[in-house]
Amino acid sequence: MNHYANQTRLLVAIDCIIFGFDGQEIKLLLIKRNFEPEQGKWSLMGGFVKEDEDLDVSASRILYELTGLTNIYVEQVQIFGNVRRDPVERTLSVMYFALINIADHDTDAVRSHNASWISLSQKPNLIFDHDEMVAIAMDRLRYKAALHPLGFELLPEKFTIPQLQKLYEAVYNIPLDRRNFSRKLLSTGLLQETGEKDENSATKKAMLYRLNQDRYQSRFNAFWNFVPDSMLV
Structure with a gap:
């Protein structure tokens, strides 16, 4: 017997705020979307959680696909669940931030995802609630970097x-x-x-x-x- 048969099914996404440092500025790895919705606009790197994946495993997979890196610092920050946050379908997003050495990442993987490193001072407007995610991640980074290495x-x-x-x-x-x-x-x-x-x-x-x-x-x-x-x- 399926006790959850009458419950609404929701999509679960991962959105990653990926911080890097080029020796002068803190930068974000952002995607220029080549698909709808919001085609042609800037977005965080993300994807949907697979049925057989834990959340942290999903985040690590998405980060590896974009950067080619494993064993990097990744931290879950917050869940975003506004009913209208995604215009296509009701989607919960689990937000992570990651810290990487820019010199170590896979540049070919980044290019294949239509991604670019953009300084925080020049960050364009992002889709959905991604600007809010970046602001929260930056606050978390500042707080934790003051107390931890x-x-x-x-x-x-x-x-x-x-x-x-x-x-x-x-x-x-x-x-x-x-x-x-x-x-x-x-x-x-x-x-x-x-x-x-x-x-x-x-x-x-x-x-x-x-x-x-x-x-x-x-x-x-x-x-x-x-x-x-x-x-x-």
């Missing part, structure tokens, strides 16, 4: 402290005091010196560091307080 997910394997500071300044859109940021960062024990220097550094060939993966994994949920508490509001 999320920023490293956006950097190459080897990086300088000035590069990391530039990333945090891009996330919060404000300047940070160089000495205080460096002191606070080094006190976490998250950084390991590589013994190498950045030959492309504009001044003094800054020291290259890598992330201490063991400490990162074991202490990820500790509160590091990378930035002033006033920025968490």
Whole structure:
């Protein structure tokens, strides 16, 4: 006996806010739609959950299809269920945000999906409720990056402290005091010196560091307080 026979069936979609950092700006990976509805307009990357998929598995599949990357930082944020959010059919959307190093992604996969990296400052209007999703994801990123070492997910394997500071300044859109940021960062024990220097550094060939993966994994949920508490509001 089917106890749910008289219940309404709904579609479940995944929408992914994919953040990247190019060394200067935070960027979004967006799709120029080549299908209806809203053909020719900009959209987040997404897709429908398959019948045999868990939500997180579905999100990972969609991200892999677009970027070619696995084992990236992905976090479920919120469910959007406005009755009229999709003009075609009643659809619930589970929103995720992901952080990737732009240099690592599969450029051919991105091109095949008609996708482009677009800076937050130049973001076009998006379809449906996707603008609201981006705003919520950015707020979540800012909050969590202040307390947890999320920023490293956006950097190459080897990086300088000035590069990391530039990333945090891009996330919060404000300047940070160089000495205080460096002191606070080094006190976490998250950084390991590589013994190498950045030959492309504009001044003094800054020291290259890598992330201490063991400490990162074991202490990820500790509160590091990378930035002033006033920025968490």
